[in-house]
Amino acid sequence: MAAPGCALFRRAPPPPPIPRQQVIEQVRAHTTAFHTVKDGDISLHITTTEDGKPKRLPSLGGVIAFNADLPGLRIEAEKMTKSIFSLKALGDRFWLALYETQEMVVGGPVAYSKLPSLIRPDEVRGFFSDPEWLGLTWQETTMTVEEGNYRFDVRVLGMLRRQVSVDRRQLVVTTVCRYDALGRMVTRLDLGDYEETGGTLFPHALTVDRPLDGVKVELELGDPKLNVDLPVQAFRPTERPGWKVIDLDREPLSDVKGFVGE
DSSP: OTTGGGGGSSSSOOOOOOOOOHHEEEEEEHHOSSSSEEEEEEEEEEEETTEEEEOOOOEEEEEEEEEETTTTEEEEEEEETEEEEEEEEEETTTEEETTTTEEEEEEEEHHHHHHHTTHHHHHHHHOOOOHHHHTTTTTTTTTEEEESEEEEEEETTTTTEEEEEEETOOOOEEEEEEETTTTTEEEEEEEEEEEEEETTEEEEEEEEETTTTEEEEEEEEEOEEEEEOGGGGGGOOOOTTTOOEEEETTOOOOGGGGGGGG
């Protein structure tokens, strides 16, 4: 038997369903209010799965900056005030500085596939998940009303390529799943901890799960600032004389000394 007063803590049922176009317009209203985010108080957690056993790597702190218009991403990660790595990315190309071994790892799509633990600009773009980028307005996309969400199935030539969930209460995007041509989930992006920030609801938690690679990356924002000035120069690589440069599009992962033993 439920304890007296438990009903006070039950979550209210979601409101009645609304039309698809109204859902889309509400999602658009949340995302047109901002185009950049910067936070100097992030937490980064990486979990890998090997032989069916999860292994959580040491948590890192640091700074994130993102400009959705470029898109450009910058993450400065540290542990106990010691710099661990600096990631800068523009579009589909990145520059990863490993401080301990003084290596600069660079690359594009091929290199990203070798480093599934790296967060990519198109994933952080989920913070700014406007309906057109997500595919909610595409002709083949369908919407299904679920118990707590509106589920959008985004199809290309009849094949499911993306699935997007929008919370029925707050009308914000909570999950974006991406599928490959074989129907396998390649990436699951979860957005959570929505709070009032800069006059709009903004997620303070981002989780990127790559089930085929056995890697999950959790990013927590402590104090996000929206619409700060973040020019393209903030995402371009820093010259580091004397450092070894490794083009991971052409060279194997084993050439990176900083990854040996990971």
